[in-house]
Amino acid sequence: MALDYGWLHDTVRRRFDSDAAMEAFLPRALAPDELKGLGDDRYLSAMSRRVFRAGMQHSVVDARWTAFEAAFWGFVPETLVLLTPEQIEGFMQDERLIRHRTKLQTIPRNAQFILDIRQEQGGSFGAFIADWPGTDIVGLWRLLARRGARLGGRSAAGFLRLVGKDTFLLTSDVVARLVAAGIVDRSPSSQRDLQRVQETFNELHQASGRPLCQLSAMLSLSINPRF
Structure with a gap:
């Protein structure tokens, strides 16, 4: 059917009361050039926020995200791929953060994922996301679930929605x-x-x-x- x-x-x-009211209500996606303009740190931040949102009230995670940005030095992948287990343990003592060890451990893993895609594609992770066709968005979900850390289920689409990719x-x-x-x-x-x-x-x-x-x-x- x-x-x-x-x-x-x-x-x-x-x-809705009018066409304008309906159009104003409906969400907007970013254009490909806008997605390409986002730094890869913004993609790692969004991945991490989506991982922490899973199973929690989004407002609780969002309220602490400024502290996460400060604690993780702005989510630069080249920096966070080098996080050690000892540093993760240190973050477990930081009361500003949501102290979930398994989720914290995804941050360097997803930093590596972003760096791997950049090396394979010869461009930014944002360009990779921007160029993926909307006619196969479920294929992008599969890739994120397979190669990212804790990005399966609804998390792949949730991450894409956070960064503005049409999904x-x-x-x-x-x-x-x-x-x-x-x-x-x-x-x-x-x-x-x-x-x-x-x-x-x-x-x-x-x-x-x-x-x-x-x-x-x-x-x-x-x-x-x-x-």
Whole structure:
């Protein structure tokens, strides 16, 4: 089955008082040049913030992130790839931080991931993210899960959303609409189901010209008007 964009637009539009109100509500992704303009330190910071957000209230993590930025010297990958186990233990004593050893250990590992991509691609990590096609965003999720530290599940999409890369999110409301439309019969986890979801978003994008993040929000709003 397929989702009809005209139906989706009209359903969501009824949630708002005007076209302008709907457009103002929908999220925006960064343009490729903007993603390329972000330093690789910003990508490592966002990866780390997403790792710490997993299983915690986002507001708790965000409230401490200024302290994380100071403690980890601005998240420069070339610096943090050199963190030693002794330094990690030192961070475990820092009351400004969220003292979760396993998550702290992901910081040098993800710094190495970023440096590896830079060496392989011959450019910045931001350029690698910017150039990845939206028609295969689930492929980028897979790569992040496979090569990054604790970036599986929803964390890959959450990280991409943090940095501004256009991506959809598989929230419970988005999944509910996909199930209702017959695209999948449960929260997608298999590669087959994820490919079906990707194809659905590709079709909606072709019909509307809208970025994936807006289509994702619209699918959610079609189920839950309080999204």
